[in-house]
Amino acid sequence: METTAARTAPAVIVAIDGPSGTGKSSTSKAVAAQLGLSYLDTGAQYRAITWWMVSNGIDVTDPSEIAAVAGKPDIVSGTNPSAPAITVDGTDVSGPIRTQEVTSKVSAVSAVPEVRARITELQRSIAKSAERGIVVEGRDIGTTVLPDADLKIFLTASPEARAARRSGELKGADLHTTREALLKRDAADSSRKTSPLAKADDAVEVDTSDLTLQQVIECVVTLVEEKRATK
Template identity: 45%
Template structure:
């Protein structure tokens, strides 16, 4: 199901898990950390977005879990992980640039709550991290995907700060969205992610929790590197 990639660490390395809600800076921090360590960067959210993209393309609704489940055996999903970005090929087509639109983002949150989708993607994620040397970010990395990860982080931030970051990101990408709508969408996604029955968004008991509200990404990475070094 996946397209394997190699890292530059040259040996069996660590699995580092980064979890948290939208807007806390997971993607930025995970990419920077992977670069510093010479590790692969695994964006698990891109996998769920890819399934959401296919659901939308098929004209299905998230209220049709059986129809969505039926799509999965007919799906070929390849993920090429690099130190800065994960490229996603769905049924032979590179859809990486189409995965972060507001519509796909909203649908991904609903599709990811379908247990069959999470079960189908679980081995895909684990296979990528099987050899270590990976920084994986998502919402259930430290609790379900890699519960035995060597180091776990859970990022948090003030809701207003997170909404501002997300809105800025969307505008920079050329999307015309209002801040209030962005905040409502984010809050709704948080509620769905935290309340779903399978792999809810919660910190792992052994995760280092970091509030990124007033921390630049570089400072967060430096803190993470200090934690990683202390635990080795």
Template identity: 50%
Template sequence: MTAPLTIAIDGPSGSGKSSVAKAVARRLGIGYLDTGAMYRALTWWCLERGVDLADTEAVAEAARTLPLEVGTDPDAPTVAVDGTDVGAAIRTSEVSTAVSAVATNLQVRPVLQQLQRDLMARIADETGGVVAEGRDITTVVAPDARVRLLVTASEEARLRRRSAELHGSADAAAVEATRDQVVRRDRDDSTVSTFTEAAEGVHLVDTSDLDLEASIEAVLDVVAGVTEAEE
């Protein structure tokens, strides 16, 4: 039997990895997992419960008991904590500003990474494959994925895209307002994971000069190349 089609995608903020990952999963008819949303959900849960994010052990304990549910349909991915839909709440500026404190907690990362492995296996078993995207999927969570990609873009392109997404504009003021969420978070997260350079065996896709459709096609071309080479 053919092994499930596991696709691991890493990349910095604003590189387009989330939009591309969902579209690739949709076109291939397999499941989708946003691992970054899991760190955001834990951040939201800690803030809701008054857990001090500087207390690394308390946050790690919250991670171990996090009542998380994730929907893996690329057309309608969902995130719920203890029965509460937090899909919108985890994208607020409050969570975006605080999430690095959780994502860089070295006691938290192994807990969520194992959960991510378990979810990838379950999704792949249920749908025949999975596209998982995040920061360290290609190197730590799923180094044995059949297809591994780093989706990246220039800082200028990433700031422009995220500004348009968050503020509806990519003018100078909007870009500056977005800089902290993009540049600072990438800098913080790079202290605990490598997602700016492709590791050995990881395919690099630079979307700086590509629109969404071209970015999707570039990733699908890599997937096709890898799977054809296996035949």
């Protein structure tokens, strides 16, 4: 739980990037809650805009169609790590953005530069207004969104570990199919032209394959506290 020291510490900006299933969301939420920081799930924002495109009959295989309407949906992200919330035009979409349909289309939508420009601006303004600091998780936070973050972490894990974690979540989904879908999304996210999934040169890389979630959380909390001590 949050300590008195955390309440009086200087604001700190933490960027956590990495591929799917490496533990970004679970780690970021826990670290933010423990240190009294805000939390932003940027993947949820890309999922939300994808959900809006699908719901409004936009052809997500056509980048120009996506670009033309990228500014339309009003996306609002909550920043409480204990109750992350996301709405589109006032509707709570925290459930619908996790469907297989959205998951399979999000890489195509998030590759469109007009989408990224809009969401990146939103992310920067949220980070700027977090008085006590924030943990922001995604794919391009350390490289593009917040290149001046106080601390950058890049989480990795073997495809096998990541697939096992994801199929556990999807209640017995086939391991091989999950692994292939995950690798396909990683490849799309890493190869797009505009701010691909990448490790920033100054990021600390943590391989979580053989670590428990608690060990990863402790590792990141220690790194944040070390940073704060030198601010």
